[in-house]
Amino acid sequence: MTGQPVIVAERVTKIFRDFWGRPRVRAVDDLSFEVRPGEVFGLLGPNGSGKSTTIKMILGLLRPTAGALRVFGHTPGARRVRARLGYLPEESYLYPYLTAEETLDFFGRLFDLAPQERRRRVSELLEMVGLAHARRRPVGEFSKGMARRVGLAQALINDPDLVVLDEPTSGLDPLGCRQVKDLIRTLAARGKTVLLSSHLLADVEDVCDRILVLYNGRRQAMGPIAELLEDPEEFRILLRGVSPEVAARIAETARAMAGRDVQLDHPRRRLEDFFLAVIRQAAAEAGPGTTPPATPVAQYLAGPSRSEPPSESPDDKLRPLVQPPLP
Amino acid sequence: MKRLWTIVVLAMRSAVRLRLVATLLGLVVVLSLALPAVIQHDGTIEGLVRVVQTYSLGAVSLMLALAVIWSSCGSLALDIQARQIQLVMVKPIQPWELWCGKWIAQVLLAGVMLACSLALTWAMLSWRVRAGSWTEEDRRKLVDQILVARQSVVPTLPDFEARARARMEEDRAAGRWPEGLDPKAAWPMYRDLARTELFLIEPGGQRAYDVTLPKHDPTAPAQLEFRFLKSTLDLEAVELRWVILAADGQELWSTNGVWLPRRPYALPLPSHVAASAPYVRVVLFNRHDRAAILLDPDEGLRLMVRVGTVNGNLVRAGLLLWVRLAVLAAIGVSAGAWFSMPVASLVGLAMGLMAAMAGYIFATAAHGPALGEIFGYDRPWLGTVEQWWRRYFVVLSWFTTPFRGASVLERLATGTVIPWGEVGQAVVRALVGAGLIAAVLGMLALTRRELGGVQE
Numbered sequence: 054m055t056g057q058p059v060i061v062a063e064r065v066t067k068i069f070r071d072f073w074g075r076p077r078v079r080a081v082d083d084l085s086f087e088v089r090p091g092e093v094f095g096l097l098g099p100n101g102s103g104k105s106t107t108i109k110m111i112l113g114l115l116r117p118t119a120g121a122l123r124v125f126g127h128t129p130g131a132r133r134v135r136a137r138l139g140y141l142p143e144e145s146y147l148y149p150y151l152t153a154e155e156t157l158d159f160f161g162r163l164f165d166l167a168p169q170e171r172r173r174r175v176s177e178l179l180e181m182v183g184l185a186h187a188r189r190r191p192v193g194e195f196s197k198g199m200a201r202r203v204g205l206a207q208a209l210i211n212d213p214d215l216v217v218l219d220e221p222t223s224g225l226d227p228l229g230c231r232q233v234k235d236l237i238r239t240l241a242a243r244g245k246t247v248l249l250s251s252h253l254l255a256d257v258e259d260v261c262d263r264i265l266v267l268y269n270g271r272r273q274a275m276g277p278i279a280e281l282l283e284d285p286e287e288f289r290i291l292l293r294g295v296s297p298e299v300a301a302r303i304a305e306t307a308r309a310m311a312g313r314d315v316q317l318d319h320p321r322r323r324l325e326d327f328f329l330a331v332i333r334q335a336a337a338e339a340g341p342g343t344t345p346p347a348t349p350v351a352q353y354l355a356g357p358s359r360s361e362p363p364s365e366s367p368d369d370k371l372r373p374l375v376q377p378p379l380p
Numbered sequence: 381m382k383r384l385w386t387i388v389v390l391a392m393r394s395a396v397r398l399r400l401v402a403t404l405l406g407l408v409v410v411l412s413l414a415l416p417a418v419i420q421h422d423g424t425i426e427g428l429v430r431v432v433q434t435y436s437l438g439a440v441s442l443m444l445a446l447a448v449i450w451s452s453c454g455s456l457a458l459d460i461q462a463r464q465i466q467l468v469m470v471k472p473i474q475p476w477e478l479w480c481g482k483w484i485a486q487v488l489l490a491g492v493m494l495a496c497s498l499a500l501t502w503a504m505l506s507w508r509v510r511a512g513s514w515t516e517e518d519r520r521k522l523v524d525q526i527l528v529a530r531q532s533v534v535p536t537l538p539d540f541e542a543r544a545r546a547r548m549e550e551d552r553a554a555g556r557w558p559e560g561l562d563p564k565a566a567w568p569m570y571r572d573l574a575r576t577e578l579f580l581i582e583p584g585g586q587r588a589y590d591v592t593l594p595k596h597d598p599t600a601p602a603q604l605e606f607r608f609l610k611s612t613l614d615l616e617a618v619e620l621r622w623v624i625l626a627a628d629g630q631e632l633w634s635t636n637g638v639w640l641p642r643r644p645y646a647l648p649l650p651s652h653v654a655a656s657a658p659y660v661r662v663v664l665f666n667r668h669d670r671a672a673i674l675l676d677p678d679e680g681l682r683l684m685v686r687v688g689t690v691n692g693n694l695v696r697a698g699l700l701l702w703v704r705l706a707v708l709a710a711i712g713v714s715a716g717a718w719f720s721m722p723v724a725s726l727v728g729l730a731m732g733l734m735a736a737m738a739g740y741i742f743a744t745a746a747h748g749p750a751l752g753e754i755f756g757y758d759r760p761w762l763g764t765v766e767q768w769w770r771r772y773f774v775v776l777s778w779f780t781t782p783f784r785g786a787s788v789l790e791r792l793a794t795g796t797v798i799p800w801g802e803v804g805q806a807v808v809r810a811l812v813g814a815g816l817i818a819a820v821l822g823m824l825a826l827t828r829r830e831l832g833g834v835q836e
Contacts, residue, residue: 114832
């Protein structure tokens with residue numbers, strides 16, 4: 054995570070005005086932050102906190118009222134910036150009369166991808182998001198989750214260096230949520246920068262390296278997620294394979310040494326892990342012929358780990374989508 | 381350019397899959413085939429052609445104009461409203477590529493519909509005037525006068541302005557000048573008077589007119605068209621003699637007849653008259669012993685010669701209509717870039733209305749408004765208001781330039797040529813006039829407007 058920051062925001066303010074030019078809403082207020090290359094950066098906040106406005110200013114769809122914003126060292130919205138960007142909006146703003154395949158082909162053409170390369174990527178991305186069987190169905194007939202998957206695929210059609218995901222797990226089932234989180238981790242492992250906006254705390258906690266918490270358009274907290282969530286005053290001892298009696302005696306000893314109360318309980322699995330385990334087992338028992346869950350997205354995007362420097366060769370930029378899956 | 385064509389293909393797909401193309405095609409078929417079948421004509425072959433060409437093509441043109449305005453307004457306004465533009469504009473596409481792509485799709489769509497309409501109208505006309513339905517004379521008239529491209533040629537007039545100026549000076553010197561009359565206001569009156577005198581023929585008198593014929597088909601029959609007024613207030617017809625002479629003075633054709641004032645007449649001329657190009661002299665003898673006659677100075681005397689085929693005329697008419705639709709599409713796409721769909725539609729319709737009033741707008745821009753007739757000429761503020769009013773119409777006329785000119789459909793129905801020069805002028809006017817202004821404004825909207833909208 055070294056090198057020039059991918060995104061630099063310096064005292065950015067965005068005020069929406071009414072028809073007569075009078076200030077109506079101060080959506081973002083004096084916001085400063087940096088996003089470094091290769092990190093997963095989370096924008097966290099309740100509805101109306103300024104997350105989407107910040108993202109749209111980064112994309113060049115809105116202009117800051119005050120302050121400065123640079124993306125890859127350029128003005129947001131510059132063509133060279135847009136060529137390196139992938140964007141998944143909070144709603145799937147797709148053309149309902151295009152099929153899934155035509156949608157990806159359309160966005161691939163806007164990136165001027167060669168026809169052969171475009172066809173290959175469209176095919177692989179559709180398979181990646183589990184929509185290969187519905188490639189010729191109009192997007193307008195899709196459920197919200199399916200449309201979201203097409204939106205995700207179009208955000209990756211150009212193998213972007215910066216992926217901006219606005220509420221990426223919105224509308225997805227738990228399996229889809231997990232796949233998106235896998236995807237984000239894999240993108241980061243390949244040296245890509247991910248800017249993620251969400252109000253689902255668990256999602257952010259799972260994937261983000263650093264977070265920025267917004268409220269009323271202002272920065273409330275920012276930093277590495279481990280540092281923000283760690284409580285240096287508390288310690289936890291994890292014991293496996295011991296009897297309840299032994300655990301009780303250890304707790305008693307600890308209580309005597311610390312001179313304070315010690316809490317003893319069983320750790321709980323996360324609901325998401327439990328759900329995925331159940332689904333996988335059910336699919337395995339049903340055997341061949343049943344609809345399998347979508348192929349894990351991460352497998353399609355597997356590439357060099359984040360410790361390796363990202364390649365600058367154009368050929369390398371196009372390669373990752375066809376590289377073999379990680380073991 | 382690849383991105384531009386990607387947008388064109390997207391817009392065409394949208395038109396096909398949202399059933400716009402099917403609906404428009406249905407309307408074109410109904411208006412082109414059903415309308416002339418149900419409208420009663422006056423029983424003449426000219427009446428039939430007028431109904432088929434003017435009414436059905438007119439109705440299709442109006443329908444297409446409204447459809448193009450609505451559809452082009454929606455092509456960007458609906459994308460912005462549904463926020464699909466947000467996904468498109470974060471890709472490396474230039475605003476001009478997006479604007480041009482949307483516009484070209486609208487122009488292509490309008491072109492296809494117009495071509496279908498022209499083909500259907502032509503098929504309908506061919507079927508309705510087929511042999512056996514009409515007399516031989518009707519069909520000859522059709523072939524010689526209606527389904528052709530003819531040019532009207534008016535006489536070359538001698539220098540009447542010198543005479544007008546001399547008379548004006550003479551009147552001023554003799555004190556016959558009305559008090560307070562501005563020389564600038566008097567000059568057009570003297571000029572018109574001198575010009576009108578050239579078309580006045582005294583009782584028993586004669587007058588010769590020199591006519592220079594353009595490049596035309598010398599084998600095709602020509603026509604002499606005339607209309608006159610009589611100096612006496614009665615219904616008596618006037619005996620006239622027409623003679624046409626070649627450049628060497630040889631008589632090519634002559635006829636005597638009795639004609640009524642105020643009515644238009646068309647006399648067929650044998651093909652050898654037209655073959656004596658490039659110059660003929662037309663002599664008119666007024667045989668009436670008491671009444672003078674006055675030919676209408678604008679359209680009172682003209683020769684009609686064939687300069688092309690009806691097919692070429694149809695193509696040029698189609699191109700002229702297409703250029704106008706292209707300008708409306710440009711206005712619509714740009715209105716959609718700035719405003720929401722309902723507002724953009726209203727702006728587009730207002731521009732369409734202005735296009736329909738192009739003639740009035742040009743007349744006002746050229747001559748100024750006649751506010752004095754309404755408020756009285758003694759108002760002190762009249763001059764200033766009229767000046768600004770005229771400037772306003774000059775600006776409006778920039779937008780309506782491509783819609784200027786005589787009615788395309790009227791000329792098609794009367795077999796009057798639509799020259800290539802006019803088509804070229806219309807294209808240039810569209811490119812440097814309203815079309816260009818609309819394009820620049822539309823691209824400015826895509827560059828300057830915050831397409832992210834309020835969403836919190």
